[in-house]
Amino acid sequence: MNETVAVGTQEAALPPAPGADRYRSLDFADTAATLPAGQSYDLLAAPGSAMRWLAAHELTTPDVRLYEVCARRMRTLRDHVRAVFAARVEGVAPPEESLRAVNQALTAVPTAPLLAWDGAQGPRRVRAHPTDQAVNHALATLAADAADLLTGPDASLLAACGSAPCDRFLLRTHGRRHWCSTRCGDRVRAARAYARRNDASE
Known part of the structure; x- marks a missing residue:
């Protein structure tokens, strides 16, 4: 049985994957991972x-x-973003439901800060919204970021971690980079070394 752990901080989980510093949507997609x-x-x-x-x-x-x-x-939008990312990595059409969900998030609210008037400060731009509107703005921003990644020059760098069972995404910022973290890379190298030792002993 799989055990899901609710983790409160990014540091307690795997570190951000390569490219997460450029695309918040990539880090968003990686907020859940299989270990x-x-x-x-x-x-x-x-x-x-x-x-x-x-x-x-x-x-x-x-x-x-x-x-x-x-x-x-x-969590629902994250699942749809993951589905669209996975389709891009696999070179197949994404699920219509996931495209629709990303587009709905994109168009739900304006992503720009609104204009407000403050008696002391005069006009200013704000992002102050009720909770549901704050979440709408956050999801719209993440959906826009995902769309930018998928349609921009970095789209060809999007990859899935090559260390099973990890299911995170990354940008292959280095040609030989196939893993989302050092831990995943170490696990693959250890497995290869173990296989070589077994082959040599037979």
């Missing part, structure tokens, strides 16, 4: 951890309180 020994983690599993992820990626402010329905919407 060896039947374990997995989900950084969006609970409203509190989902809120911390949004705040850490400057997609909302720490004072916005998230509820389960909002965290569930984040």
Whole structure:
């Protein structure tokens, strides 16, 4: 049986994959991962951890309180973004449902900060919204980022981690890079060394 662990911080899980510093949508897709020994983690599993992820990626402010329905919407969009990324990596058409979900997130709200008037400061741009609107803006921003990645010059660099059972995505910023983290790379190299030793002993 797989054991899913709700992790509150990115540091407690695998480190960000190559390319996550350029594309928040890549890090968003990797907020859930399958690990060896039947374990997995989900950084969006609970409203509190989902809120911390949004705040850490400057997609909302720490004072916005998230509820389960909002965290569930984040997880749903993440699944659709993952499906579109996987289709790009495999060179196949993405599921229509996933394309529709990304486009709905893109068009749900304007992603630009709104114009507001403050009696003391005058006109200014703000991102202050009720919780549901704050989440809408965050999801729209992530969907736009995913669309930019998929249609931009880095699209050909998008890859799936080559260390089973890890199912994270990365940008192959180096030609020989096939893994999302040092830990995954070490696991593959150890498995290869073990196989070579077994072959030599037979």
